[in-house]
Amino acid sequence: MKQVFLLGDPLGHSLSPAMQNAAFRAAGLDWEYVLYETPREELRAAVARLRAEDCAGANVTIPHKEAVVEWLDDLSDGARRIGAVNTIVKRGDKLIGENTDLYGFLQSLRDADVDPRGARGVILGAGGAAHAVAFALAEAEASSLVILNRTESRARSLAVVLGKHHPQLEITVNRNGALGRANLIVNTTPIGMPPREDQSPMPGTFPRGAVVFDLVYLPAQTRFLRDAERAGARTIGGIGMLVHQGAAAFELWTGRDAPTQVMVEATEAALRETEHATRYP
């Protein structure tokens, strides 16, 4: 019996246990995906726990994707470039940080037939997920990127690392006026999920005809996406990205192909259940 942990705080509405446990069962693995609520001051001890024999790896979520880098033995090239880790893999006695969010985001755009090449992007947020989205858009040859974040210094440091790797990309920080020119807007903040399900992170009006992507997957239809749809935008919710990043993590931990369809069905069933439970507590 092996365990895979999800390190984050808070973890209340995670769909990952349903998704990954269904995948382990389908693959005939006696493995268990377990929530490991980790306050900031316990992150180091939680990473040390992953070194035990019975642990096969981990996912990392809000708010630790950047901070966890310090406690790992090595990073994949992608995770090093991005500066954020959402998956930890064990190679011998080493803990290696990986990032499958970048792949999950691009794959979800592909599913929706959206090509980000030449896009004028806006990213709301500048945390771990924003790093993956920003590098994904840069690597897919978006033409410009505006990063809007509550804490401006964090948006600036993302702009600096991104600019070093992608000097051709036009990057602007905290300029709301740039929204009107955008044709791809991505929310990477947790605004819109409980307890902020009645809020939207959008600081202005949606430009007509833009593609609007919300990384939040619970509820499936956030206020951000509803407002965008009303303004005539095309919308993409976070569930597809969740499954794609989870499938890539499964393959890194197990060395096997992910049972993607099983993961989609388990995640959608868990989403329906959780939505019902949050609406009628």
Ligand code: NAP
């Ligand atoms: P994180 O590293 O903690 O970053 C959170 C970001 O949101 C920061 O930029 C933070 O701004 C901003 N933020 C948080 N609360 C805010 C508030 N009340 N008002 C304004 N800004 C606020 O977290 P993360 O790991 O990037 O995750 C962010 C969200 O993306 C989570 O909801 C997570 O579930 C979701 N996500 C989804 C997927 C998927 O597959 N669908 C994948 C990854 C992440 P400050 O810098 O000012 O603190």
